[in-house]
Amino acid sequence: MHIAIVGAAGMLGSKLTKKLLEISKLQGRDISRLSLYDAVAAPRPSHSSIETSTLCLDFASLNGAQLIVSEKPDVIFHLAAIVSGEAEIEFDKGYRINLDGTRYLLEAIRHLNEQQGYFPRLVFASSIAVFGAPLPDPIPDSFHHTPLTSYGTQKAISELLLSDYSRHGFVDGIGLRLPTLCIRPGIPNKAASGFFSSILREPLQGLPAILPVSPSVKHWHTSPRSAVNFLLHAAGLDTRLLGWRRNLTLPGVSATVEEQIDALRRIAGEDAVKLIQHKVDPAIEKMVTGWAPGFEATRALELGFKSEQSFDEIIHAYVEDDLQVQS
Amino acid sequence: MHIAIVGAAGMLGSKLTKKLLEISKLQGRDISRLSLYDAVAAPRPSHSSIETSTLCLDFASLNGAQLIVSEKPDVIFHLAAIVSGEAEIEFDKGYRINLDGTRYLLEAIRHLNEQQGYFPRLVFASSIAVFGAPLPDPIPDSFHHTPLTSYGTQKAISELLLSDYSRHGFVDGIGLRLPTLCIRPGIPNKAASGFFSSILREPLQGLPAILPVSPSVKHWHTSPRSAVNFLLHAAGLDTRLLGWRRNLTLPGVSATVEEQIDALRRIAGEDAVKLIQHKVDPAIEKMVTGWAPGFEATRALELGFKSEQSFDEIIHAYVEDDLQVQS
Numbered sequence: 001m002h003i004a005i006v007g008a009a010g011m012l013g014s015k016l017t018k019k020l021l022e023i024s025k026l027q028g029r030d031i032s033r034l035s036l037y038d039a040v041a042a043p044r045p046s047h048s049s050i051e052t053s054t055l056c057l058d059f060a061s062l063n064g065a066q067l068i069v070s071e072k073p074d075v076i077f078h079l080a081a082i083v084s085g086e087a088e089i090e091f092d093k094g095y096r097i098n099l100d101g102t103r104y105l106l107e108a109i110r111h112l113n114e115q116q117g118y119f120p121r122l123v124f125a126s127s128i129a130v131f132g133a134p135l136p137d138p139i140p141d142s143f144h145h146t147p148l149t150s151y152g153t154q155k156a157i158s159e160l161l162l163s164d165y166s167r168h169g170f171v172d173g174i175g176l177r178l179p180t181l182c183i184r185p186g187i188p189n190k191a192a193s194g195f196f197s198s199i200l201r202e203p204l205q206g207l208p209a210i211l212p213v214s215p216s217v218k219h220w221h222t223s224p225r226s227a228v229n230f231l232l233h234a235a236g237l238d239t240r241l242l243g244w245r246r247n248l249t250l251p252g253v254s255a256t257v258e259e260q261i262d263a264l265r266r267i268a269g270e271d272a273v274k275l276i277q278h279k280v281d282p283a284i285e286k287m288v289t290g291w292a293p294g295f296e297a298t299r300a301l302e303l304g305f306k307s308e309q310s311f312d313e314i315i316h317a318y319v320e321d322d323l324q325v326q327s
Numbered sequence: 328m329h330i331a332i333v334g335a336a337g338m339l340g341s342k343l344t345k346k347l348l349e350i351s352k353l354q355g356r357d358i359s360r361l362s363l364y365d366a367v368a369a370p371r372p373s374h375s376s377i378e379t380s381t382l383c384l385d386f387a388s389l390n391g392a393q394l395i396v397s398e399k400p401d402v403i404f405h406l407a408a409i410v411s412g413e414a415e416i417e418f419d420k421g422y423r424i425n426l427d428g429t430r431y432l433l434e435a436i437r438h439l440n441e442q443q444g445y446f447p448r449l450v451f452a453s454s455i456a457v458f459g460a461p462l463p464d465p466i467p468d469s470f471h472h473t474p475l476t477s478y479g480t481q482k483a484i485s486e487l488l489l490s491d492y493s494r495h496g497f498v499d500g501i502g503l504r505l506p507t508l509c510i511r512p513g514i515p516n517k518a519a520s521g522f523f524s525s526i527l528r529e530p531l532q533g534l535p536a537i538l539p540v541s542p543s544v545k546h547w548h549t550s551p552r553s554a555v556n557f558l559l560h561a562a563g564l565d566t567r568l569l570g571w572r573r574n575l576t577l578p579g580v581s582a583t584v585e586e587q588i589d590a591l592r593r594i595a596g597e598d599a600v601k602l603i604q605h606k607v608d609p610a611i612e613k614m615v616t617g618w619a620p621g622f623e624a625t626r627a628l629e630l631g632f633k634s635e636q637s638f639d640e641i642i643h644a645y646v647e648d649d650l651q652v653q654s
Contacts, residue, residue, distance in 0.1 A: 160484050167475065244459065
């Protein structure tokens, strides 16, 4: 079985690569080949019996998409995206990567489908950014998509394309609306959502962190570990169970910032909590207040997608998978 | 005030043109100029004091869109589309006209906005085809868009683009999900929805008609007259009332085929009803069964959009506006 990851150099792509090399099987079949694509070079994994190639390319082009598809991977994980903040400012770039990129990929698959019957599973990383305020709590599976960012717009459009191309029989697509991933490993970044991770990640390492919003802000989270498991589950799912509604809101943990901090206290103690400094940033607070507080995710749960049940579990996943205490 | 109609040669475009020339005002301002665009020549109206031009062009191209926008119309009605059946079979053509066409138009507006502050009202004719079965009855405004045709997919994507370009301040857009228009004037066509009109239109002229589905099929209708009024109302609406949810499901009449026929009986008598021959077409019945039975349309009603209240009124609108009894 040949697997391709588009957007392999990112946090999620790297974790997925590592996991695939570890398990070396998908849908009960041996993985024989792994093709890693990204705009920047994905790190080449060592110590693996699986034939692995990395290629640096612009997938948001006819040539780039054709190149990926010409190797006829059985499963394509499409994780490539310009993130929310960048897509909002860099309007053309956001549409080129997040919309045209997905469309080139679907078109390349369609043409090979029509010529040679190529019919891959395409697992697409969508986002809860397809939802925009005002939002109910919890948000039902049937709630409409009224994104308030260009990023969310591009993800919602990609979902619609994925469904239509699947309905026409050109591709076996499934789109996953990932919750906000928490705790992201690494160093603090400038994403508006970055603090959800940093208020836990930094104190766990004995470092200070800033909380820029009210502790009552409620949002929808899952661990990077669960996100990888979602992708693998989607790659193996019987897509006949989806009907023509190919995009799923995935399960997660709905928690206020206060509940996040309570979990930190239980796991790392009051000293860790004291490292969080509350310093409101009105711009971030305004943005975050409109974000999704939580979802029912009924269909995804019925289809066997599993997230953590509590924020304690989310923190434990980070401690086990990623924590490297600075000394 | 300069008004442009893209897709002016169609049934709705022709009726809108006629109405604009009749009222010669919009938003309380005199209409000084009317520009009619379509892929086929729109009939040039006579007897008008308003400067009217017709141009035959392919709007689904960078040049075509730029040409329309370069004249800086204050209001653009975007009615151009490949219809449902054709977009389903002619995959590339459907995406080119119904998706790329809308995007070229939005891009041309954006560039003139960035260069010269051009900021037109764009009234976009969307469709209830953005909804796909299984559907509740009635469908609430917050129901998600899971189209089951490429046409519906392209309309849903255009809506998302319209919202995002409006949110960025490039255009003052509003999208209208029109109910199925009934009674369409003219001769029978091959659209799957054609029978909704022909089972009334033909008997009103003393001609036979075929009903290809069960009389219990329930669907959502408004008259072409109301559709024109919707477009005019949208052109004059205070769009601040919309917030960032720029697309509206419009009001209509939810009726079964049996209720349509009952209305025909009340207006034209049993002899007219006897001209309807019930002859099931399983392909049409299968398609139509998944169509929307009815909507709440709460927001549009609150914003002052008005449809007929009963099927009797819908038939009367046709009799008054379009009926020419064959002699």
